[in-house]
Amino acid sequence: MAHIVVLGAGLGGVPMALEARKELRSSDRITVVSDYPTFHFTPSNPWVAVDWRKPEKIKVELAPMLKKKGIDFIHAAATKVRPDANAIDLANGETLEYDYLVIATGPELAFDEIEGLGPHGGFTQSICHVDHAAASNDVWQDFVKDPGPIVVGAVQGASCFGPAYEFAMILETDLRKRKIRDKVPMTFVTSEPYIGHLGLDGVGDTKGLLESEMRNRHIKWITSARVKKVEDGMMHVEEVAEDGSVKKTHELPFKYSMMLPAFRGIAAVRDVEGLVNPRGFIIIDEHQRNPEYHNVFSVGVCVAIPPVAAYPVPVGVPKTGFMIESMVVATARNLRADLDGKPANNVATWNAVCLADFGDGGVAFVAMPQIPPRNVNWSADGGWVHLAKAGFESYFLGKIRGGVGEPFYEKAVFDMLGIHKVKKES
Numbered sequence: 001m002a003h004i005v006v007l008g009a010g011l012g013g014v015p016m017a018l019e020a021r022k023e024l025r026s027s028d029r030i031t032v033v034s035d036y037p038t039f040h041f042t043p044s045n046p047w048v049a050v051d052w053r054k055p056e057k058i059k060v061e062l063a064p065m066l067k068k069k070g071i072d073f074i075h076a077a078a079t080k081v082r083p084d085a086n087a088i089d090l091a092n093g094e095t096l097e098y099d100y101l102v103i104a105t106g107p108e109l110a111f112d113e114i115e116g117l118g119p120h121g122g123f124t125q126s127i128c129h130v131d132h133a134a135a136s137n138d139v140w141q142d143f144v145k146d147p148g149p150i151v152v153g154a155v156q157g158a159s160c161f162g163p164a165y166e167f168a169m170i171l172e173t174d175l176r177k178r179k180i181r182d183k184v185p186m187t188f189v190t191s192e193p194y195i196g197h198l199g200l201d202g203v204g205d206t207k208g209l210l211e212s213e214m215r216n217r218h219i220k221w222i223t224s225a226r227v228k229k230v231e232d233g234m235m236h237v238e239e240v241a242e243d244g245s246v247k248k249t250h251e252l253p254f255k256y257s258m259m260l261p262a263f264r265g266i267a268a269v270r271d272v273e274g275l276v277n278p279r280g281f282i283i284i285d286e287h288q289r290n291p292e293y294h295n296v297f298s299v300g301v302c303v304a305i306p307p308v309a310a311y312p313v314p315v316g317v318p319k320t321g322f323m324i325e326s327m328v329v330a331t332a333r334n335l336r337a338d339l340d341g342k343p344a345n346n347v348a349t350w351n352a353v354c355l356a357d358f359g360d361g362g363v364a365f366v367a368m369p370q371i372p373p374r375n376v377n378w379s380a381d382g383g384w385v386h387l388a389k390a391g392f393e394s395y396f397l398g399k400i401r402g403g404v405g406e407p408f409y410e411k412a413v414f415d416m417l418g419i420h421k422v423k424k425e426s
Contacts, residue, residue, distance in 0.1 A: 159316025
């Protein structure tokens with residue numbers, strides 16, 4: 001019997017535990033550790049922030065669901081990961097030992113790297129966590145009673161641009177529904193070198209599609225932007241030229257703002273030599289395994305991925321949902337192979353399938369693989385994307401509530417479409 005610990009219970013951690021339960025031996029013990037008692041469907045956070053969803057509708061209580069699947073759950077934060085001792089120190093004073101560890105914590109939100117950024121002592125809102133989104137909705141409800149300028153976007157070093165575009169468009173849609181759009185100037189501020197870059201050098205014609213959406217919705221934009229500081233009602237932004245010089249400075253007044261922060265690894269892993277890069281992200285090989293500690297794997301946003309290119313303003317690479325699921329399946333199979341004494345040679349495809357909802361439409365894209373050059377590089381827009389996103393939300397939450405990782409019919413459909421999660425199976 002082996003003890004496998006999954007650290008984190010989000011879009012990577014919960015599917016990881018469920019897929020491991022399916023792949024591993026019945027005698028193997030699986031424990032999920034999380035500082036939060038519920039799973040929540042992060043892609044729905046923009047809807048929560050405008051009261052299109054209630055937080056409880058996108059949450060799943062972890063302990064009872066995992067118990068039904070024979071998976072242990074510990075509700076506690078990790079204070080220190082000690083891979084040299086195969087142990088994790090927990091905030092409740094306990095030490096948890098493991099035979100294998102899968103780190104799926106997601107990121108720490110680096111609001112503190114920019115003065116005045118973020119909801120904790122700052123002046124901007126966040127949709128990175130369901131609690132942030134719920135608090136943002138409170139601010140939004142006050143805003144619509146007395147509207148003014150809006151600034152939305154992603155700061156330097158951010159690596160998850162899709163939600164920023166979604167939220168800008170959703171806010172715009174909500175304002176039109178309320179018949180107050182004409183009272184609200186909107187500006188999109190991003191570290192990307194061009195609109196639709198998405199940290200991926202674009203996918204299909206995301207540049208043209210997203211620029212067109214912004215023009216149609218009368219949203220101005222500033223690219224290659226470095227946010228210097230945020231004051232109450234004022235954002236100070238530098239527009240940076242290709243040579244790194246400051247091309248123009250902007251003082252942007254706002255009455256409501258949401259800016260996605262840069263990410264970094266959580267404190268429990270940040271200074272573990274050999275485990276993480278300088279930003280605290282987990283170093284992995286092509287099999288999701290840490291090269292220094294061979295019984296440590298990692299999936300999700302917390303893994304280290306280099307940017308697609310060097311830009312004047314730092315631009316990170318996103319880890320999309322399907323890409324994370326491909327990491328999960330490869331890791332689960334590699335764990336089983338290692339337990340059976342076989343080569344752990346499963347490689348995640350890192351394919352990306354994304355639905356970006358705009359409230360009354362949206363953009364979908366498929367990038368295979370996510371990081372270029374690609375075999376498939378496709379994007380499209382239309383009202384169907386909004387419906388598809390809502391349908392996927394219902395489907396995914398249903399899977400989690402039922403304790404199912406990857407149903408056979410889901411795999412069959414994606415295989416039929418030629419969209420695979422694993423390149424090579426043991």
